[in-house]
Amino acid sequence: MAVDRGAQQDRIAGGSWRISERMAADLDVRLGDPVRTVQQTEDGVRVTTRGGTSHDAARAIITLPPTLAGRLEYDPPLPSWRDQLTQKLPSGSVFKVYAVYPTPFWREEGLNGQAGSDRGPVKVTFDNTPPGYDRGILMGFIEAEDGRRWARRTPEERRAAVVDCFVRYFGQRAAEPLEYVERDWMAEEFSRGCYGAHFAPGVWTGFGPALREPVGRLHWAGAECSSVWNGYMEGAVRSGEATADDVVGLLSS
Ligand SMILES: Cc1cc2nc3c(=O)[nH]c(=O)nc-3n(C[C@H](O)[C@H](O)[C@H](O)COP(=O)(O)OP(=O)(O)OC[C@H]3O[C@@H](n4cnc5c(N)ncnc54)[C@H](O)[C@@H]3O)c2cc1C
Structure with missing residues (x-):
């Protein structure tokens, strides 16, 4: 909450969405067609959108807030320890x-x-x-x-x-x-609350490792996965970089 030398000190001219916009400038980003299902095979991952378009990849990084990540359909279903984690991380009201x-x-x-x-x-x-x-x-x-x-x-x-x-x-x-x-923010379909996930007592200690542990070819990133500035934009970017490094390492090994 602190402003002077705290989390609320700086603002982004033009609005914080510009971070996403600038990062997306060099990437192939498809807007307006959300992901519905994530299928894993021995060779790769197939992600299918609500509009029915499929994208194949060697691995996938899922960067949705945990509660929304838990609403995707997974084939095969996620292991119990990962699904239980996403059930226990609601967004704030x-x-x-x-x-x-x-x-x-x-x-x-x-x-x-x-x-x-x-x-x-x-x-x-x-x-x-x-x-x-x-x-x-x-x-x-x-x-x-x-x-x-x-x-x-x-x-x-x-x-x-x-x-x-x-x-x-x-x-x-x-x-x-x-x-x-x-x-x-509770009504926003692609946020369903904020500012981030709420960790009730026992969730870190009981489920914490499941936040970042890959499930086969599925990897996780986002503000809740960061060990620094967890739940903040800074944490989201750090987590994205860390998980991308892990995946690049796996692909090149
Ligand atoms: C009102 C408000 C105030 C905040 N104030 C601050 C602040 O002052 N400082 C700070 O650092 N942080 C603040 N935050 C928190 C900050 O916004 C988050 O920490 C950050 O956005 C998390 O980034 P992320 O990439 O992990 O997740 P998100 O930003 O939630 O990104 C997930 C993305 O996935 C997309 N998505 C969801 N479902 C699907 C789907 N099925 N298919 C495809 N895409 C999907 C969403 O549209 C979204 O773009 C605030 C948040 C809110 C809402």
């Missing part, structure tokens, strides 16, 4: 919300836009105004039990509750945003 104001008015009052509270539904906020932008953007998270409860309410009700929180933290000038934007 989070809404990300934004309110846009004519200016970052809180700065005039000596405030940095960051709040932490024990009263919700927004209990964490940050100043999310891009550098050089005239308007001010407050960002907040609705998390855990609050996330699940407020997912059943209307966008109008959530907007009112979020604005109430911002007023409580930053005063009456927060009462009338120019715009309100929200994203229910």
Whole structure:
């Protein structure tokens, strides 16, 4: 949570999706046709998409969050220890919300836009105004039990509750945003929650090695597989590089 020299210190100009976009520039990436099944034979792997297209390879690296990796169909089925792991790593329950104001008015009052509270539904906020932008953007998270409860309410009700929180933290000038934007990450088909997998007590100790252990020709990567910055973008990139190195080593040996 720390900003100064912590995990929240840096932001990526243009948005964090640009990491994926730039990494994909030199690769053959097919969008819009998700994988449904993964078949293994003695010679290789066949991955088939929902649209029915098949791709054959010597090995495959599966980089979905564990809970989504567990929803693919595997032939033969995954061993028990791997499937049990994916059953035990749910994603968190989070809404990300934004309110846009004519200016970052809180700065005039000596405030940095960051709040932490024990009263919700927004209990964490940050100043999310891009550098050089005239308007001010407050960002907040609705998390855990609050996330699940407020997912059943209307966008109008959530907007009112979020604005109430911002007023409580930053005063009456927060009462009338120019715009309100929200994203229910639990509802995103290809995330189904965030910020990463939730490790309940006993999961690391009971199932940890299954996170990275290959299953035949199937290899695993992603934020949850990293030994450093686990659950963060940095961890995802590190894990991707480490698993790619392992696979290249196997293919060239
Ligand atoms: C709201 C929010 C805030 C966050 N804040 C931060 C932060 O401040 N700092 C930080 O470091 N991290 C943050 N994270 C976490 C960060 O986004 C993750 O750690 C990172 O994206 C994990 O990368 P990954 O490659 O392991 O998985 P993902 O980014 O989840 O990539 C998996 C990919 O697989 C795709 N996919 C899913 N199913 C299929 C399928 N069947 N077929 C084909 N493709 C499929 C998905 O579309 C996705 O592109 C945040 C996440 C969220 C949602």
